[in-house]
Each structure stands twice: as structure tokens, then as C-alpha cells.
Amino acid sequence: MSHLELRQLAAGHGREPVFQGLDLAVAEGEFIVLLGPSGCGKSTLLHAIAGLVDVQQGQVLIGGRDLTDADPAERGIGMVFQSYALYPTMTVAGNIGFALRVAGMPAAEVTQRVQRVARVLQLEPLLQRKPAQLSGGQRQRVAIGRALAREPALFLFDEPLSNLDAQLRTELRRELKLLHRQLGSTMVYVTHDQVEAMTLATRLVVMHEGRIQQIGTPAEVYGRPANRFVASFVGSPGMAFEAGTLRAGPQGQTSFVSPRLQLPLDPATLDHAPRDGQAVHLGLRTDQIRLHPDGPHEAAVQLVEPLGGQAVVWLDLGGCLLAALWSDAVLPTLDQRLRFTILSAGASVFDATTGQRC
Numbered sequence: 001m002s003h004l005e006l007r008q009l010a011a012g013h014g015r016e017p018v019f020q021g022l023d024l025a026v027a028e029g030e031f032i033v034l035l036g037p038s039g040c041g042k043s044t045l046l047h048a049i050a051g052l053v054d055v056q057q058g059q060v061l062i063g064g065r066d067l068t069d070a071d072p073a074e075r076g077i078g079m080v081f082q083s084y085a086l087y088p089t090m091t092v093a094g095n096i097g098f099a100l101r102v103a104g105m106p107a108a109e110v111t112q113r114v115q116r117v118a119r120v121l122q123l124e125p126l127l128q129r130k131p132a133q134l135s136g137g138q139r140q141r142v143a144i145g146r147a148l149a150r151e152p153a154l155f156l157f158d159e160p161l162s163n164l165d166a167q168l169r170t171e172l173r174r175e176l177k178l179l180h181r182q183l184g185s186t187m188v189y190v191t192h193d194q195v196e197a198m199t200l201a202t203r204l205v206v207m208h209e210g211r212i213q214q215i216g217t218p219a220e221v222y223g224r225p226a227n228r229f230v231a232s233f234v235g236s237p238g239m240a241f242e243a244g245t246l247r248a249g250p251q252g253q254t255s256f257v258s259p260r261l262q263l264p265l266d267p268a269t270l271d272h273a274p275r276d277g278q279a280v281h282l283g284l285r286t287d288q289i290r291l292h293p294d295g296p297h298e299a300a301v302q303l304v305e306p307l308g309g310q311a312v313v314w315l316d317l318g319g320c321l322l323a324a325l326w327s328d329a330v331l332p333t334l335d336q337r338l339r340f341t342i343l344s345a346g347a348s349v350f351d352a353t354t355g356q357r358c
């Protein structure tokens with residue numbers, strides 16, 4: 001049974017819905033990441049689950065109960081937002097235990113819960129401090145602790161790490177992942193950060209303009225994007241596209257053909273039977289470009305982006321820019337000509353008109 005189920009949901013801020021007819025089923029213990037560009041409706045969806053915006057149509061079911069019209073407080077949800085509004089005059093312990101005390105929990109039990117949460121989030125040495133005496137990352141951990149203390153079965157996170165610097169973000173990301181493993185609770189997490197999405201999600205939900213574009217594991221969404229939007233939005237560096245047509249060969253082998261490129265396609269990468277002459281876009285990631293002195297293709301280096309241990313090398317194949325990974329310590333120079341092979345395994349093909357995966 002789904003722990004969280006959205007049925008034909010429509011919600012928005014005025015009368016115009018931000019999304020409509022939205023279906024989503026989340027199993028217990030999943031870590032769902034909602035990923036999409038700014039304004040696509042991620043926060044509105046999260047707020048609809050929490051009961052913080054009006055649902056115009058459809059249903060929100062949590063634990064099998066229809067809670068579409070229930071108060072936020074009755075939904076058994078823990079929420080963590082981007083801006084962690086802690087009570088400045090209360091200590092860390094006071095902040096974490098606040099909602100429990102308000103709910104009438106006996107003081108001894110509150111203390112126990114606060115201790116347990118502090119242990120999990122490594123906040124024990126900080127329990128008597130005030131928020132002003134904490135770093136940004138510590139404050140955000142307190143905000144997570146506050147949600148955790150109520151022991152909800154469902155957590156909603158709205159870009160909880162986006163206000164932190166890169167190093168803290170990486171640390172807290174790891175802690176969240178460990179926390180999820182320890183607690184086994186269901187989590188729905190909004191971000192537009194690729195790395196967060198890829199590393200945290202058990203399943204990714206990619207949204208664009210109020211519509212779910214694809215639902216799948218990070219590997220599925222990265223490896224078999226459902227359409228051109230997902231292909232270009234997910235993965236860094238982005239996928240390179242080349243316009244061309246499909247050609248059926250004599251032995252039933254289908255090839256991609258463009259003025260610059262001819263590539264026999266791996267049938268395993270195609271979802272549908274290819275049509276001879278179909279106008280398509282071929283999508284190539286760094287995974288498909290193998291730099292190799294004996295490779296059949298040659299292109300000039302247009303740009304080198306060092307990443308530390310590796311570098312991304314952008315190759316100009318007659319106007320089509322392809323990204324390749326470079327792991328040698330000595331970087332190639334601009335305009336240097338490199339040879340490479342294009343692997344058809346894992347390549348994506350999209351219909352030129354609809355943008356849908358072929």
C-alpha cells in the first residue's frame with residue numbers, strides 16, 4: 001500500500017491551478033526527490049501535501065486515509081523549509097522540544113525525545129546554546145531535529161540545504177541520507193540541485209510547467225530520459241544533441257544519420273520500433289564519448305573545465321559540441337585535435353517533433 005498517494009490533484013494560489021490531474025504514489029520508506037526548474041510547481045505540490053495551499057481538485061491520501069481537507073497539524077507530517085525560523089530566545093533543546101510541550105507531552109518524555117534527536121543529529125554538545133550561537137549548518141540541523149522530534153511517518157523538505165555553503169551542504173546531504181537509512185521514514189524532498197537529487201533519491205520526480213515529466217530511479221532518469229526536457233535538465237554536463245534522421249539498414253539495424261555523424265544504434269536503447277526516415281535528435285552524454293588515439297572521429301578542443309581529479313573537455317565536431325571526460329593530469333590545450341569513439345550503448349534518441357524518447 002502507498003504511504004502517500006496523490007490522486008488527480010489540482011492546486012494553485014489563485015483560481016489558476018499550478019498543476020492539475022497529478023497522480024503520484026509513494027511507498028513507505030521511499031526518498032522521493034521533486035526536481036525541476038524554478039517555478040515548475042515543486043513547492044506548491046509540497047504545500048498541497050502539507051495542507052498549506054488549497055486543493056482545487058483531487059485527493060491527498062496519507063497512510064491510506066483521505067486527508068485532503070485535514071488541518072496541517074492533523075496530517076502527521078514533519079516539515080523542514082529553506083529558511084529555518086528558530087525561536088531566538090529558546091535554547092536548542094527548547095526549540096527541538098517546543099511542539100511536543102505545546103502538544104502537552106510530559107516534561108520527562110520531552111527531555112528523552114530531545115536527547116534522542118540530539119544524538120542522531122550530533123547536537124548533544126549544543127543543546128544549551130541559543131540559535132545566534134550556532135553556525136548555519138547547525139541551525140539547519142536544529143530545524144531538522146524539530147521536525148524529527150515529533151516522530152512523523154512522513155517528512156517534507158523544501159530546499160532545506162539551499163542557504164548553506166557548498167561544504168556544509170555536502171555534509172548535511174550525507175547526514176540526511178544516513179538519517180533516512182536509520183529511520184526508514186518516507187521523505188519527499190524538493191530541490192533544483194542535481195547532485196542532491198541524484199544522491200538522495202530512491203526515486204526522482206522530474207517536473208516542468210506543472211507536469212510530471214518522468215518518475216524513476218536516478219539511474220533510469222539519467223540513462224533513459226523520457227523526453228528532451230528531462231534529457232537536458234538532468235545530468236551535468238548536459239546532454240549534447242544532434243539533429244538527424246533514422247535509417248533502416250538491410251539487416252534490420254537502425255542507424256542515426258546526420259551530415260556530421262553516422263551511428264548504428266543499439267536496439268536496447270530504443271523504447272519503440274524506429275521509423276525509417278523519422279526526424280530525430282540524438283542525445284549523447286560524456287558516457288558515450290571515449291577519447292582514444294585510434295578513434296574514428298576527430299574534433300578540436302573548444303573549452304576545458306577542470307573539476308579537480310577530472311576535467312570536462314568540450315569538443316567541436318563541425319559545430320556540434322560534445323562533452324568528454326578527461327582523467328589525465330596533463331590537460332589538453334585549446335584547439336588541440338583529439339580522436340574519439342562514440343558508443344551507441346546508452347545513447348538516447350528523441351522524436352524531433354514531439355521531443356519524446358523513441
Ligand SMILES: Nc1ncnc2c1ncn2[C@@H]1O[C@H](COP(=O)(O)OP(=O)(O)OP(=O)(O)O)[C@@H](O)[C@H]1O
Pocket residue numbers: 013014018036037038039040041042043044045192
Ligand atoms: N504565494 C503565491 N501566490 C501566487 N502565486 C504563487 C505563490 N507561490 C508561487 N506562486 C506561483 O506558482 C507557480 C509555482 O511556484 P512554486 O513555488 O510551486 O515553484 P517551484 O518549482 O517550487 O519554484 P522554486 O524552485 O523557484 O522554488 C509559479 O508560477 C509561482 O509564480
